[in-house]
Amino acid sequence: QKTLGEATKGKFLFGTAVNMQQVNGVNAAESAIIASEFSAIVAENDMKPQPIHPAEDRFNWDNADKIVAFAEKNKQTLTGHCLIWHSQVPNWFFVGEDGKPATPEVLKERMRKHIHAVVGRYKGKIKGWDVVNEAFEDNGSYRNSKFYQILGKDFIKYAFQFAHEADPNAELYYNDYNVETPSKCDAIVQLVKELKAAGLRIDAVGSQSHMHMINPTVEAAEASFKKLKAAGVHILITEWDISILPSPYEGANISTNFSYSKEMDPYRDGVPADVQAKWNKRMLDMFNLFLKYDDVIDRVTVWGVTDNGTWLNGFPIRGRMDYPMLFDRNNKRKPIVDQMIKLA
Numbered sequence: 001q002k003t004l005g006e007a008t009k010g011k012f013l014f015g016t017a018v019n020m021q022q023v024n025g026v027n028a029a030e031s032a033i034i035a036s037e038f039s040a041i042v043a044e045n046d047m048k049p050q051p052i053h054p055a056e057d058r059f060n061w062d063n064a065d066k067i068v069a070f071a072e073k074n075k076q077t078l079t080g081h082c083l084i085w086h087s088q089v090p091n092w093f094f095v096g097e098d099g100k101p102a103t104p105e106v107l108k109e110r111m112r113k114h115i116h117a118v119v120g121r122y123k124g125k126i127k128g129w130d131v132v133n134e135a136f137e138d139n140g141s142y143r144n145s146k147f148y149q150i151l152g153k154d155f156i157k158y159a160f161q162f163a164h165e166a167d168p169n170a171e172l173y174y175n176d177y178n179v180e181t182p183s184k185c186d187a188i189v190q191l192v193k194e195l196k197a198a199g200l201r202i203d204a205v206g207s208q209s210h211m212h213m214i215n216p217t218v219e220a221a222e223a224s225f226k227k228l229k230a231a232g233v234h235i236l237i238t239e240w241d242i243s244i245l246p247s248p249y250e251g252a253n254i255s256t257n258f259s260y261s262k263e264m265d266p267y268r269d270g271v272p273a274d275v276q277a278k279w280n281k282r283m284l285d286m287f288n289l290f291l292k293y294d295d296v297i298d299r300v301t302v303w304g305v306t307d308n309g310t311w312l313n314g315f316p317i318r319g320r321m322d323y324p325m326l327f328d329r330n331n332k333r334k335p336i337v338d339q340m341i342k343l344a
């Protein structure tokens with residue numbers, strides 16, 4: 001029986017995000033699936049600034065080191081996520097010695113040290129890094145993060161410069177969600193141009209691809225691929241999942257603070273056949289599109305392995321259970337996987 005990693009060989013890498021239970025073998029079933037099914041992995045959390053660099057003078061390398069070893073053992077391509085992000089970043093980055101906001105010089109130097117330490121440690125072991133994550137709003141304006149407030153938009157250039165200094169051979173990526181939104185995609189294309197004009201390296205744009213039942217449409221996703229391709233960068237599908245639930249982003253009116261109820265796990269007795277069929281079609285339509293652009297798409301990574309472990313259990317509605325993954329709650333391959341393998 002072929003795996004997705006085997007079926008997509010020569011087209012793109014097929015990866016997944018991994019957590020420590022899987023890497024430690026505490027979750028042995030998922031661990032085995034990851035080892036056999038995927039040709040690439042990325043840390044779901046353990047290389048982010050907060051877990052890896054919780055205090056200015058302290059790094060937690062243990063988990064990240066184990067992920068590196070896991071990838072080596074299973075001969076999988078490893079990528080890094082993520083160096084600079086407004087979320088899951090410890091507050092010490094932004095506080096000056098006087099308790100006031102860090103000055104631009106101090107924050108820039110902290111970014112330099114952080115990036116040099118993390119990228120430097122895994123030099124030669126990580127194919128490429130999500131250097132900056134989620135710097136834009138959907139309307140194309142810069143997100144008003146602390147990095148932006150203190151350094152302005154140049155924080156992005158600094159991050160790419162430092163990452164390249166630390167590992168000149170590593171690929172460097174800009175990563176974001178809702179890249180299919182035209183205004184956001186245009187802003188990213190503009191950023192790519194500015195980085196290139198400044199002589200900085202950028203290999204690819206990561207399109208997270210956290211999708212819903214209606215949006216983004218295949219057409220919107222394709223339009224974003226065309227724009228990125230024309231901008232002269234490769235594309236990575238970095239965090240693919242399609243929520244099977246009604247989405248507040250698509251107008252569904254769902255209470256965000258319900259306590260335990262049927263609403264919390266609407267499909268616990270099984271996903272209705274029509275809903276499942278719709279999700280299957282959506283998965284296949286998107287996967288077909290990725291295949292159509294396999295000349296510029298280097299990797300497709302799903303954000304999790306089974307419906308048990310998906311981050312969408314609880315996002316964006318706290319406590320709500322989703323069914324977005326390729327493997328079900330019993331760690332069984334869903335039928336969709338064989339259909340994807342046939343398509344590839």
Ligand code: XIL
Binds near residue numbers: 045133208239
């Ligand atoms: C998520 C993880 O999956 C969760 O376990 C964690 O609690 C929060 O972050 N965009 C990203 C990812 O770039 O890092 C996020 O991962 C999902 C959204």
